[in-house]
Structures are given as structure tokens and as C-alpha cells.
Amino acid sequence: MKYLFTILFIGVSALLSAQMSPGEAKAEIEAYENEKEERVQNYLLKHPSIEKKIGSKLLWDVIDNKPIYIEDLNLRAALSTRTNFIKTDGDLDLNLTGNGMSIGIWEVGGLPQDDHTEFEDSEGESRVVLIDNIGTSFHATHVAGTLAARGDLPNAEGMAVAAILKAYDAPRDVIEASTEARDNNLLVSNHSYGVPIANISGNEWLAGAYNDTARVWDNITNAYPYYLPVVSAGNDGRSQYEGGIAPGYDKLTTNKNSKNLLIVANAINIFVDNETGELENAFINIGSSQGPTDDGRIKPDVTGLGSNIISTAPNGQYGQATGTSMSAPNVSGSALLLQELYERLNNEYMLSSTLKGLISVTADDVGDTGPDPFFGWGIMNSKRAAEVIINNEDGDILKEIPLVEGNTERIRVSNTTGKMMKVGIAWNDPLGNEATNGVFNDPTPRLVNDLDLRIESLDSGDEYLPWRLDLENVTESANNGDNVVDNIEVIEIEEQGVFDITISHKDDLRGGEQVFSLIVLNGIEEPLSTSAFNSESITLWPNPVKNSLNISSSEISFSEDVQVSIYDMTGRRILSFEDLEISNNLKLDMSSLSKGIYVLNINDGGQSIQKRIIKE
Numbered sequence: 001m002k003y004l005f006t007i008l009f010i011g012v013s014a015l016l017s018a019q020m021s022p023g024e025a026k027a028e029i030e031a032y033e034n035e036k037e038e039r040v041q042n043y044l045l046k047h048p049s050i051e052k053k054i055g056s057k058l059l060w061d062v063i064d065n066k067p068i069y070i071e072d073l074n075l076r077a078a079l080s081t082r083t084n085f086i087k088t089d090g091d092l093d094l095n096l097t098g099n100g101m102s103i104g105i106w107e108v109g110g111l112p113q114d115d116h117t118e119f120e121d122s123e124g125e126s127r128v129v130l131i132d133n134i135g136t137s138f139h140a141t142h143v144a145g146t147l148a149a150r151g152d153l154p155n156a157e158g159m160a161v162a163a164i165l166k167a168y169d170a171p172r173d174v175i176e177a178s179t180e181a182r183d184n185n186l187l188v189s190n191h192s193y194g195v196p197i198a199n200i201s202g203n204e205w206l207a208g209a210y211n212d213t214a215r216v217w218d219n220i221t222n223a224y225p226y227y228l229p230v231v232s233a234g235n236d237g238r239s240q241y242e243g244g245i246a247p248g249y250d251k252l253t254t255n256k257n258s259k260n261l262l263i264v265a266n267a268i269n270i271f272v273d274n275e276t277g278e279l280e281n282a283f284i285n286i287g288s289s290q291g292p293t294d295d296g297r298i299k300p301d302v303t304g305l306g307s308n309i310i311s312t313a314p315n316g317q318y319g320q321a322t323g324t325s326m327s328a329p330n331v332s333g334s335a336l337l338l339q340e341l342y343e344r345l346n347n348e349y350m351l352s353s354t355l356k357g358l359i360s361v362t363a364d365d366v367g368d369t370g371p372d373p374f375f376g377w378g379i380m381n382s383k384r385a386a387e388v389i390i391n392n393e394d395g396d397i398l399k400e401i402p403l404v405e406g407n408t409e410r411i412r413v414s415n416t417t418g419k420m421m422k423v424g425i426a427w428n429d430p431l432g433n434e435a436t437n438g439v440f441n442d443p444t445p446r447l448v449n450d451l452d453l454r455i456e457s458l459d460s461g462d463e464y465l466p467w468r469l470d471l472e473n474v475t476e477s478a479n480n481g482d483n484v485v486d487n488i489e490v491i492e493i494e495e496q497g498v499f500d501i502t503i504s505h506k507d508d509l510r511g512g513e514q515v516f517s518l519i520v521l522n523g524i525e526e527p528l529s530t531s532a533f534n535s536e537s538i539t540l541w542p543n544p545v546k547n548s549l550n551i552s553s554s555e556i557s558f559s560e561d562v563q564v565s566i567y568d569m570t571g572r573r574i575l576s577f578e579d580l581e582i583s584n585n586l587k588l589d590m591s592s593l594s595k596g597i598y599v600l601n602i603n604d605g606g607q608s609i610q611k612r613i614i615k616e
Contacts, residue, residue: 025223026178032216033175036061043067063203075155077146077330080270080305082277082383083159086337091277092386096337098148098160103336104180104189105144105165105329106173110137112144112165113314117152119144121162131176132169136314140167142321143192145312146329155310156318159333160340174216181224187339187349190332191231192325194289195253197239204243206253208294209436210446213254218431221260221352225428225515228352230262230332231255232324233300234289243440246474249373250441251289252299259429259446259487262335262356263299263376265289266306266327270379277383279364284374288324291373294441296471297485298478300376301356302363304330334382335359342389351400353487354517357426358385358398360488361519370467370478377490388519397520403451405509408567408599408610411501412458413523415493422521424490425453425503430510443471445485449514450506452482453489456573458603459497463573466491482572498526500608502567504599538602544614551586551602558582562604566593566613574598590615 039062044050050067052059059067078084086094105112112119113136114128121127127148144158144165151157166186168176170193180186200206221227236251244250256263266288271280285307291299306327313319335355342350350358362385363378371377388396395417403409415421432446455464465480466489483489484506493499503516539552551564560582566575574593580586593615600611 025219026182029178029216029220030175032212033172037172066202075157075310077305077309077326078157078159079272079274080267081330081334081380082272083334083337085277085383086341086386087159088161092383094341094386096340098163098333098336098340101160101336101340102164102166102184102186103147103160103332104168104177104186105140105147106168106170106177106189106191106193107137107140107143108170108193110135110140111167111169112136112141113312113316114167116141116312116316118149118156118158118312119165120150127163128165128167130167132167134169138313138319139192139325141314142309142311142319143190143325143329146309146326147190147333149312153318156312158311159330160336163333163336174220177227177229178220178224181220181227186227188332188336189227189229190329191229191255192328194232194234194256196234197236197241197251197253200253204241205438205440207241207244208250208252208257208292208441209439210257210293210295210432211254211437212435214258215431215435217255217258218260218429221428222430225351225353226349228262228335228355230264230328230335232328233263233265235266235287235323236289237285237287245292245294245441245471249290249292249474250294252291252293256289257293257299259297259432260352260356262331262359263301264324264328264331265300265303265375266322266324267303267375267379268307270305277381279366279379279381282364282366282375282379284367285322287322288374291376292469292471292474294436295443295445295485296469296474297446298371298376298469298488299373301360301488302331302377302380303327303375304380306330331359331380334380338382338385338389341386345389351428351515351517353426353428353515354398354400357424357488357517357519358388360426361422361424361490361521362388368477371469371490372478373469373474384521388521393525395522395524397518397523397525399518400515401503401518402513402515403503403505403509405505405512406597406612408502408504408612410601410608410610411518412498412526412608413501413520414498414526415496415523417522418496419522421493421499421523422490423453423455423493423501423523424488424519425451425516426488426519427451427514427516429487447485447487449509450484451487451489451514451516452504452506453491454502454504454572455491455493456500456502457495457497458500460495462495464491464493499523504567538609538611540600540611540613544616545590546616547589547591549588549590549613551588553584557584558586559604562586562602564588565601565603567599567601568596
């Protein structure tokens with residue numbers, strides 16, 4: 001029997017300011033939740049014949065004077081995402097279990113059966129902590145088993161078999177999740193519910209929109225930057241409505257359109273070589289909701305297995321279910337194990353942007369080449385993600401780097417593995433300047449801090465740009481170009497050799513700085529400069545410059561191989577100077593440049609530095 005579960009979730013006006021302190025964010029999040037509850041109570045007072053709960057439906061919010069009701073939206077799952085490689089007795093010999101770690105689970109209409117034997121610890125005590133007391137449901141018990149069943153029934157074993165589950169009723173998830181993140185350092189939570197297309201009749205603009213609910217969740221993840229909510233994409237793959245971006249697309253609603261949350265699609269068949277962990281093929285479940293967002297962001301983010309999943313059921317039983325409600329805990333339970341591994345090796349946890357970026361960059365691409373609105377970045381690959389953590393600085397790179405406003409970060413890497421190099425950056429973007437309420441398909445980018453990833457080959461001189469979706473042609477495959485909407489940017493390079501990775505930004509950075517996560521697959525970092533060739537030893541004058549720029553050094557002499565390149569603030573190379581007249585002073589003609597801010601890169605003998613210049 002197939003079970004498809006959805007839940008309705010709509011948020012209305014919450015005026016949230018930018019770059020809030022945790023205290024300010026707490027007050028705004030509470031205000032959002034309280035305002036929503038006040039709308040519900042006022043509606044019930046005015047309509048005494050309306051019940052708050054009708055069968056399995058619960059009155060969640062009121063918008064345009066219309067009541068909005070919410071509804072409920074493993075072994076095979078672990079094999080599909082390669083989580084079996086990092087669990088107990090896995091081939092990587094990591095034996096990750098989530099022991100001592102907590103994962104949040106928010107549900108509607110019922111909570112997991114806490115005394116199911118699958119949730120007992122080694123002393124026979126329950127690992128499920130019921131924060132609310134609303135009875136038991138099949139949906140919640142099934143989701144909880146995929147997260148953390150210990151495997152009494154081997155086919156029903158969950159991802160994090162020793163983790164503690166903190167189980168909440170969903171109606172006040174915004175305030176409860178932020179409290180858990182603030183007070184208890186919650187790292188990962190699972191949310192297998194969302195707004196179905198069928199329940200937004202008259203408010204179809206919600207599909208793809210960056211509304212107040214999407215915005216408040218971005219506020220939470222910025223206030224608590226180690227916390228990653230994992231959310232099911234929904235089961236509206238076959239639903240139809242008028243007014244979407246394109247037929248068969250644009251089915252994501254409310255917090256599924258947040259920038260910083262990890263949104264999970266559902267695959268029906270995933271074929272993996274169980275010895276190597278290599279993905280052979282995968283197919284999307286036709287019921288899985290499609291993106292992208294109205295501004296063209298790549299959503300869903302990744303895909304897990306959520307079809308015909310065997311997991312725990314009430315009364316100590318087991319059951320089978322299908323939906324993104326099942327694929328989300330496949331991913332969130334696996335994500336917790338990656339945090340466990342990172343802390344084991346580094347004595348600290350990853351930022352949620354690092355975890356989200358790592359999962360996205362290491363995902364196996366399926367379907368059309370590049371990301372797409374069905375699979376997102378592809379099928380989660382826990383094995384490859386774990387290898388990046390283990391091999392950091394020894395074949396792969398995983399870094400968290402602050403980008404200061406006006407600066408450019410440049411990293412040199414080499415790849416001689418014969419494999420494709422994959423480079424990604426990810427960051428928790430500040431909450432959008434305003435919510436999109438009542439507007440159909442508003443293409444205005446919701447990105448606040450627009451970072452730019454660029455790569456240049458030092459061997460061929462080729463420049464590489466990140467993947468992006470074409471909002472004007474969402475049915476077509478992704479292409480490469482300047483991505484102005486996503487807070488994950490990824491570049492793939494088959495070429496072997498040495499490359500300069502540049503991370504810059506457009507316009508101002510809110511708060512004057514943005515921490516980003518850098519993930520490089522199959523790349524070894526090379527030195528850019530030495531103590532003899534550094535920023536302090538180089539002088540640029542005049543700066544600001546009109547026509548002629550001088551580069552002087554009293555400490556070093558430039559070689560005959562010196563090269564100077566000028567980049568605009570998007571990372572695009574504008575000018576290149578070679579065969580310069582060699583002395584302690586280099587003279588460059590800047591007359592062709594338009595007014596603006598640029599980054600000057602000096603490369604000499606494999607060493608490189610960057611300077612910022614202003615053209616008058």
C-alpha cells in the first residue's frame with residue numbers, strides 16, 4: 001500500500017530586519033509565530049461553526065480570510081545514499097551511529113511510538129523524547145524509524161541508529177526549532193510536511209514564492225548558523241494548476257523556497273554498485289514535487305530514496321510508505337552522521353552551509369547534465385561526502401572562509417587525478433530584503449550577498465563559470481554563466497592541470513562580511529605566494545587610477561614570466577598584460593577600463609597576489 005503524506009503550512013507578514021543578533025531574531029521569530037496563532041484564534045471566534053481540527057486536518061493559518069489546513073504529507077534507503085558505507089560495519093570502517101547526538105523531528109497529527117523496540121538504547125530506555133503529547137501516528141513513527149531505528153528488523157534499520165529523537169508537534173515549529181538551535185545546539189532536524197498545491201486554491205502565487213515563511217526560516221538559520229533544517233519537497237509531482245512558471249514545474253511552497261534549508265526530492269529506483277558505491281542509475285518518483293523557485297533558484301537541493309520504504313509503525317509493527325516524507329529522513333539522518341564524523345576529526349562541527357554544500361557538491365548527477373528542478377544536484381552520496389571530510393587537504397578540500405567586503409579570495413589548486421574536479425561554494429545568505437506575498441512568479445532575485453565563483457586554468461587560459469538554471473527556459477538543461485540567484489555555486493572541470501579559484505562578490509555585503517564554505521573534489525591546494533612575494537612588498541600608484549598604473553616593489557625584482565590580469569567584481573577577466581618591460585616598476589595602461597572597482601592579480605613564477613584598484 002502506498003502512503004502519500006503532505007501538510008499545509010502558510011505564513012503571513014512578519015517584518016524581519018537584516019543581520020539580527022540572536023536576541024533580536026528570537027523576538028522576531030516569536031512575533032511571527034504568535035501573529036499566526038492570533039489569526040487562527042480570531043478566525044475561530046468569528047466562525048464558531050468551524051472546528052480547529054477536522055479529521056486528520058488541523059487549522060494552521062488564515063490568509064485572505066480563508067482557513068488553511070495542514071495534513072500529514074530503510075535499509076534500501078541507506079544503500080541508495082551510500083550511508084551504509086559510513087554506518088556500523090560499513091566499508092569505510094567509520095562505524096558512525098549518531099550516539100549522543102540529537103536530531104529534531106516535527107510532525108503533524110501524532111508523534112512516534114516512543115516505546116517501539118527499535119528506539120531502545122543499550123539499556124532498554126527510549127531514545128525518543130516526546131516534547132509534545134498528541135498521541136501516536138503511523139507517519140511520525142515511520143519517519144522516526146528511517147531516522148534512527150536500531151535495526152531489530154534489518155530491512156528497517158535507520159540512518160543514525162543511536163541518535164536521540166526530539167519529537168515535536170508541528171504547529172509552532174518555527175519558535176520550537178529556533179529554541180532547540182539556540183538552547184540545545186540542535187544541528188539537524190527533519191520536517192516531512194509542506195503546503196500541497198490542492199490546498200492553495202485562490203492563492204496559487206504561493207508556489208515558488210519567497211513568502212514570509214521562507215523568509216523566517218532563513219532568519220533562523222542565520223541566527224543559528226550550525227543548524228540545518230531538512231525539508232521534504234512535497235508530493236505534488238502530478239498536480240496541475242494555472243499560473244506556474246511552466247507546466248509540470250513550480251510546485252514548491254512556503255519554507256521549501258527558503259535559501260538556506262535543504263529541500264529533498266524523492267527517487268523511486270536507485271541502482272548502486274554495492275561494492276564500489278558508484279551510482280549506476282536513478283529515476284525520480286513522478287509524485288515528487290518539482291522546482292524551481294520563482295527567481296530561478298535550484299530547488300529541490302538533493303534527492304534521497306523515499307519510495308516503498310520499510311520502517312517502523314505503531315503498535316510495535318513495521319510498514320511500507322512512499323513520498324518525500326520518507327526521502328527527507330533518509331537525507332537528514334545521513335547528514336547527522338556527517339556532522340558526527342567531522343566533529344570526531346576536527347573537535348568542532350561544520351557550519352550548516354558547509355554541510356549543505358558538501359551534500360550538494362558530492363551528490364551524483366542524474367537526469368539532465370547539471371542541476372535540475374527534479375533531482376536538484378542529484379542523489380545524496382554519503383560515502384563521497386565522508387571521503388571529503390577524511391581527505392581534506394590530501395586530495396579534497398573543505399574550508400570555511402570569511403570574505404570581507406571589497407576583498408577577493410583566490411586559491412590555487414592542481415588536479416592530476418584523471419578525474420573531474422568539482423568546485424563549489426555555499427553560504428547561509430541573509431534573509432531576503434522583503435517577502436513575496438500575493439505576486440505570481442516574481443523573478444526578482446532573493447539573494448542578498450551575491451558571491452561569485454570563477455576558475456581559470458593556468459595551462460590553457462580557459463575560464464569556467466558555475467551552473468545555473470535559465471528562468472526563461474526552465475524546461476531546458478542548466479547552463480554555465482553568472483549565477484545571481486543561488487547561494488550554492490558549482491563548477492565542474494574535466495581538464496587536468498593547475499587552476500586559480502576566485503571568490504568575489506557584487507555590490508555591498510550585508511554586515512560587511514560573508515562566511516562561505518569551499519568544497520573541492522579532486523584538487524590539491526598549491527601555494528599562491530611566499531613571504532618574499534606578498535601584498536606588503538607591492539605598491540600600486542596612483543590608486544584611484546586614471547590612465548596609467550604603476551606597480552612598484554623595493555624588495556623584489558619581477559621575472560620575465562610576470563603576468564598581470566584585471567578582473568571585474570564578478571570575477572570576469574577584463575585585461576591581461578604579458579611580455580612586460582621588466583624592472584622594479586611595471587607600468588600598465590588602464591585607459592580602456594570603465595569607471596569602477598577591479599581586482600588586479602600579479603602572477604610571477606607560480607606566485608600570485610591580488611590587489612584592489614579603483615578606476616576613476
